Amino acid sequence: GEDVEQSLFLSVREGDSSVINCTYTDSSSTYLYWYKQEPGAGLQLLTYIFSNMDMKQDQRLTVLLNKKDKHLSLRIADTQTGDSAIYFCAESRGSGGGADGLTFGKGTHLIIQP
């Protein structure tokens, strides 16, 4: 199966860390992505991780990958109001035959409380 699952909502206080979780089912997935979608806008690639990595850090963003549990998380440090958006987890096997298209989760709405 190719389902990618995320919780629909996450509410955090401004300045706290946000942790958005994702589970995927396809063990052959080679690349896992986090995209951000702001209201009325397209998708912006935030970061990605190869399946042979456990962690990737990029400024305020930290991605953790647990291959055994097929669990991916995105941590946003010092969450700001500008981080309010929908965050999508996506996977790609990157081997053709339909696998070039990304499989997305339903997205997590990140709500920032002042």
Add this chain to the structure above:
Amino acid sequence: DSGVTQTPKHLITATGQRVTLRCSPRSGDLSVYWYQQSLDQGLQFLIQYYNGEERAKGNILERFSAQQFPDLHSELNLSSLELGDSALYFCASSVGYGRDEQFFGPGTRLTVL
């Protein structure tokens, strides 16, 4: 701005009609992908073209078709439209295929009445 452009931004049409959505990839990108985003189905991959040839198919209906032209722009044709086809249609592009990063356009919002 991702460098991917899509026209039109909004489209309102009636059931049974046919529409064409257009996408221009980033300069230098050879792959174009089409995705559909709807409330009930979420974001779904429809189809991919690479350098003018169809490379991969996802959940694309038979009423839908696409092509990529020699100048690398792509068109998605939706025919015999139904109410359930109302959605945001995104185009993305990448340099090649497989593991290459996909850059998304702003989308075309289609409303079928």
